[in-house]
Amino acid sequence: MNTTAELQVPDHQFFETLRQAPHRLLMLDYDGTLSPFVHDRFQAFPYPGVTDLLSEIINRDKSRLVIVTGRPLQEIIPLLNMSPLPEIWGSHGWEHLHHDGTIEIYPMSIPVKNAMDEAREKISQKVLLARLDIKPGSLAVHWRGLPEADENEIKQTALEIWGTYDAKEGLMLKAFDGGLELRAPGRDKGTATRHLLEESPSQVFATYLGDDLTDEDAFAALGDRGEGILVRTEFRPTQAKWWLHPPEELLDFLRKWRDCCQK
Ligand SMILES: [Mg+2]
Structure with missing residues (x-):
């Protein structure tokens, strides 16, 4: 657990590892991470420039990009407003929109x-x-x-x-x-993260970006297979390894991720 506000933005070595990785997994929380925290939660659209960069990363076809959010799919889809849609895990891992458009909902007992x-x-x-x-x-x-x-x-x-x-x-x-x-017990953002890691080849370079306490489950689930990034204006104790201030440092991070994925 990192308890001091000394975390840095991902360094040169991070992007060098990313550039050379044979497989890449980029997992992103939505509220507070890709979108600002606004009073009306139905107006929480992504920061300008974010969805373009996400689309560019997807189009390069060198990363599996996944949104992992507490919101249900029916809320997140119109807010993201992307075409085609990325893969999304909604409702804290209870709903899964696959890349081919099929939706899976996990049942409660x-x-x-x-x-x-x-x-x-x-x-x-x-x-x-x-x-x-x-x-x-x-x-x-x-x-x-x-x-x-x-x-x-x-x-x-x-x-x-x-x-x-x-x-x-x-x-x-x-x-x-x-x-x-x-x-309900049994699923959270960590479950979704573990599921994604299990589906990934062993040499995957995995990253999870999140701001909220529910993202700590995902940071913990990364273990030694990935690196967590806290996206937040104010520091709080976290299991993440790096820290980005949105939106400028987030946009810069996404640009660098895209540039590390040459066709
Ligand atoms: Mg959030």
Whole structure:
């Protein structure tokens, strides 16, 4: 764990290793990593220039590029607005949009599903639907952009109702930037990362870029097969090896990645 704000941007050696790697895997979180944190989460579009660079990297056909996000696919697809779409793992690893367009949704166990249905039913009676996110494998309340009094009210309500479900059937109540989430056990961004690594040849050079606490599962999953990059304006303790300040350093990183992938 890196606990001091001394992490650097990926160095010359990083890109040299990337250039020479026979296989490359670039995994990217979305919110806070490729897009700025804005009040209306449905307006969280990528930083200018990001999707062009992602498309260029995909077109060079030298990297497997994957978006790994907590958002459900139905939310992330219009925000990314890319054609063709990249491969996406949505809803913290519960949904997988393959490169050929097929979608795979992983099922929850019956007891977990029943507990999640009940928790959804109870919160729906207390929190406005616009503040509620119902997705495969998790439920979330959002207070991004709300005045502090409203934020506290939603937070309190969610803690009261979902607090009783925390640890029931393995469910987990987790905070994220701007909300609280009740998650089914068994899958997270680390699961998606491990899945991708298992599918990759042994000499793959893997990188994961993320900003939030949920990305730490992915950083940990990389082990010695890849390097984590924290993308964030303010430092926080992390298992990532490198640190980028968005958007300039992120854009610079993507440009260098693209340039390391000559046809
Ligand atoms: Mg994020």
